[in-house]
Amino acid sequence: MNLKEVEELIRFVAKANVSEVELETKDVKLVIKTNKAAERFVEYTTQAPAVSQPAPAQVATPVAEAAAPAPQPKADSDANHTSIKSPMIGTFYRSSGPDKPPFFNVGDKIEKGKVICIIEAMKLFNEIEAEVSGTIVKFLVNDASPVEYDQPLLLIEPS
Numbered sequence: 001m002n003l004k005e006v007e008e009l010i011r012f013v014a015k016a017n018v019s020e021v022e023l024e025t026k027d028v029k030l031v032i033k034t035n036k037a038a039e040r041f042v043e044y045t046t047q048a049p050a051v052s053q054p055a056p057a058q059v060a061t062p063v064a065e066a067a068a069p070a071p072q073p074k075a076d077s078d079a080n081h082t083s084i085k086s087p088m089i090g091t092f093y094r095s096s097g098p099d100k101p102p103f104f105n106v107g108d109k110i111e112k113g114k115v116i117c118i119i120e121a122m123k124l125f126n127e128i129e130a131e132v133s134g135t136i137v138k139f140l141v142n143d144a145s146p147v148e149y150d151q152p153l154l155l156i157e158p159s
Helices: 003-016
Strands: 020-024 028-034 040-046 058-063 082-085 090-093 115-121 124-129 134-139 145-147 152-158
Touching (some): 003 028, 115 152
Antiparallel strands (some): 020 028, 028 040, 082 152, 090 115, 115 124, 134 152
């Protein structure tokens, strides 16, 4: 059984609204299970290794439509704003501690190299520095919010 046949079987199972299908031949055992969230799991095991290509002993792979990516805040259409992006996945903080004032607020002037926020990743607090000098126009992320790699954090109008 090749990958295309497995994909066709998965589509058929999805359309048939069944919760489980099991198919077994002398070399292959295939189990397709669905749940209410429409996520399908395929368990594929081989009884004897194939001659042309070795197959793993057991693979459990979710075969579901890719989840839509989290919506990214859009930067202002004004081309003279520079966005500072997150260099890592983590939690965004505007201050060095819960009882401390924020590093900067909207409208504040900043200089290149100054710390503008912190991103906590795996219990490490990483200081994020301004890449340009200018004025902070807008924060695109709320304090203590999770951020993704390359997600815009704030907008700066360069001076």
